[in-house]
Each structure stands twice: as structure tokens, then as C-alpha cells.
Amino acid sequence: MTKFSRRFALALLGSTAACGPVLAQAKLSNEPQDYLKAPARPSSIKGPFSLVAIGDLLNSRPTADNPDPQYQKALAIVRGGDVAIGNREGVILDLPSFKGQPYGPGQMYGEASLAGDMKAMGVDMVSMANNHSTDWGWEGLIEAGRLLDGVGIVHAGSGMTLADARKAGIMATPKGKVALVSAASTFKVNAGANDAFAEGVPARPGISVLRLRKVNLVNAEQMAAVRALASERASPLAPAPKPDARDVSFGDQIYRLVPGSGPRIAYEMELYDQAALLRAVREAKAAADLVVFTIHAHESPTGLDDDTPAPPDFLLTLFHQCVDAGADVILGGGPHALRGIEIYKGKPVLYGMGLFMLKAQIKAAQETAFRMWPDIDGGPPKPKPGAAASDGGTPPRWLEGVIAVVDYDARGREKQIRLYPIDLTGGGERALRGLPRLAQGQTATRILEQLQTDSASFGTQIRILDGMGLIQIR
Known part of the structure; x- marks a missing residue:
């Protein structure tokens, strides 16, 4: 806890007797080290097994049936694993019938049909904790969860209470259970879920946050x-x-x-949140055979988003602690650009997954319009209908990514990571821009060589073989 947090907690205890029993009943430690004392239980997944990791899904309309050969080759890799995990950036809903409201600057929008489309892509599990999770309020977040449940996509990082949002989403497979624990350190005001606290103060839906x-x-x-x-x-x-x-x-x-x-x-982590995430990893490992931890974090060592491949200091600490608590795979996200890869105690730590798809439409509520276009000559202009986030001005690093496949051997032990470079530029075709197509030739080599450079500081060696990167773990 920060000094302010401690003073605030003491003030609450001194000012209302109702809070005392609530805090006492929780019996939760806010000391991260309390969840690192006992050795982590090893993975018990049955091999051979492959876990596919993709980056941010930033799209507004269905794309799974797009016939482009290089796009379908990328989807074939996603579908080819035992479990595929990504980050659902923003929520999905049917806007004409939606009863909630927009909040904050810019609303990432995804059609309700995207739930089935992600399933058709081969996506099995998604994180719902990011800085666009509450663009449409808690009603939008709940609706997105309902739609995902309807098609059988397991999700984590959001819930009706903080306890729900912290809890792992668990998927049962023929080879064992896979758990996903998700959180966000970059989020909008009031995005964090709350548990019922004092007498008369109800819980609040939201996401799992790391302050x-x-x-x-x-x-x-x-x-x-x-x-x-x-x-x-x-x-x-x-x-x-x-x-x-x-x-x-x-x-x-x-x-x-x-x-x-x-x-x-x-960056200094709020100890209560840090400890809660480690506890969630511990509990996930007790309930599953393989645990994946993800976080959406736009923070950087310079304070500027997307300007550096180096991860911020707190992620190094948190990711190592999550492995020590029982996580088997770590997936970082947020900046929409690739970061390096580390093998920590035999566990894959991918500091930045970048984008998997960039075909998103951002709606503008009135407050967004007034902020972006001051009231001059009678009012702000209306945003162009159908404008997508991939239309011009996109940082080049956003348009390069990888599909990472973690392979486990017959004994269920980590064996290797296959890295398939993807190109989101569309090859000059506007209709394909933002779709993940398997990178070819010099583009594939450049993406993998940059990842080699960014991973070298972690002591990770990436071999490049026929346009694919390979990290040998055992």
C-alpha cells in the first residue's frame, strides 16, 4: 500500500464501525511475499500440447470468412493449437438494442456477431481487462460476457464483483484444464470492479485492475x-x-x-492489488493444470505509449512473481507493439504480444467530439461514418506482430516456442489492411530480427528457420 492508502484505510476504520468487521472478515494478506513462500505447483497438462498466443483483437466486424490465403494461413495456426488465447480489446454488443451508455473519450465498438466470429477464428479464451473495457459502461461489459458465454469462449479479467474479476477463467480440454488470470494496469476512471464493502454499499461490476x-x-x-x-x-x-x-x-x-x-x-504497484493477483494465480493453479497470466499495460520507461520495446520496471517484477506463484505462461499486452521474450525458470514470458488485428471502429460520444473538435462556427464536425482505427497515421510497429505457439512435449513439459510473424499492412490492399497475414520474405525476417534484438537483453536466443522464429526451452 502507498502511504495515502494506509492513511485512508485507517481513517475508514476510525470513522465507521461498520467497516471494521468487513475488513476483518476478508482475512486477505496485502503482502505479495505471502503468496511466494511455498514453491509453485508444476504444470500437470498432458502432452503433447500446444498453447497459441495472439495479441490484441481490435476489430469491429466479422472477418473469419475472408478468403485471403495468407490470412487463412494465419488462422490455421490459431485453430491448430489445443487452446488459443488473445485479448478482446473493447467490448462487443448490439448497439441498436443496447440499453447502456458510453463513457469517456472514444468508444471502441464491436458488433455482437464478433463472439461467433472469434470462435470461428479458433479463439478459445480471451482477456476482458483493458483500457477500453468500460467504454460502454458496466452494462456493455456484462453484455460482452454474456455473448462470449453464448458461444463457449472462456473469458477472464471482468465480473460482477472484484472477486469475480480476479478469478481465473478455466477451460477444460481432453489434456487438462487451462486457467486464464487477467488484469489491466491501464484503465479508465471507475473501471475497476468492487466487492460489497460496508453495510449498505453494494458491489460494482468492472475489471481486475493493478493500480x-x-x-x-x-x-x-x-x-x-x-x-x-x-x-x-x-x-x-x-x-x-x-x-x-x-x-x-x-x-x-x-x-x-x-x-x-x-x-x-x-512504477510502484499497489501492494493490495499485487498480492491479489498473485493469490489469483495460486488459486488458479490449485484448480487447473496450466495457468496463463495476462495484463494490459500501456506504461513505458519514458511515460510515452508505444515508443520503446523496453518493458516498464514493474512488469519484470510482477511477471517473475507470477511465475513463482504458479503461472506457466505470461502474456503482456497494451502498447500494440512487440516486446522481447524471456524464459524465466523454464516458463515463457512474452513482454508484449502486439496486435493480432487492427480493423476497429471507434464511436464518438458528444464529450469526445467536443474534446477533439472545439465548438467553432456552430459546433464540431461529425466523425466520418465507418472510420477505422487502421485508417492512416498508424505507427509502423503496430502493423507487425507474431503468433506464438508454446509446445509441450509428451510429458507435458515446455519444449519450444514457435514464432510466426504476421503483417497487418495488407500488402497495399486497403480491404486487407489490419488483417493478420503471414509475413513473407524480408518482412518476416525483419520482424523476427527485431524480436531477436529485443529479446537478447533477457538472454533469449531466437533462431530463424524458413521465416519462422524458434526458441528452444528444453
């Missing part, structure tokens, strides 16, 4: 400037920092002195 404390790392000269400005604008509620303060809070930002540091960002 972060952002810390700006600065050098001595920069800290002197921050201290001076904070002192100049001090008040009884925000006292001036001490002359030798190494941490200064100012303007809703935290600055920390790190001698010789350039502009960098560090």
Missing part, C-alpha cells in the same frame, strides 16, 4: 528546480519539501532524486 504509483526519476539539477517550484507554491495542505528531500510530491506528480538519471519513469 500503480508513477514516479518521475530526476537528476540533482532537475530536483532542485522541482523543490524550488514546490516551495514557491506551498500551502498548509501541501507543505514545502525539505531542502534535502529525495522524494517530492508536486502537482499530482511524484519526483524522486536518482543521481545521474535522465528522464525516466518508475
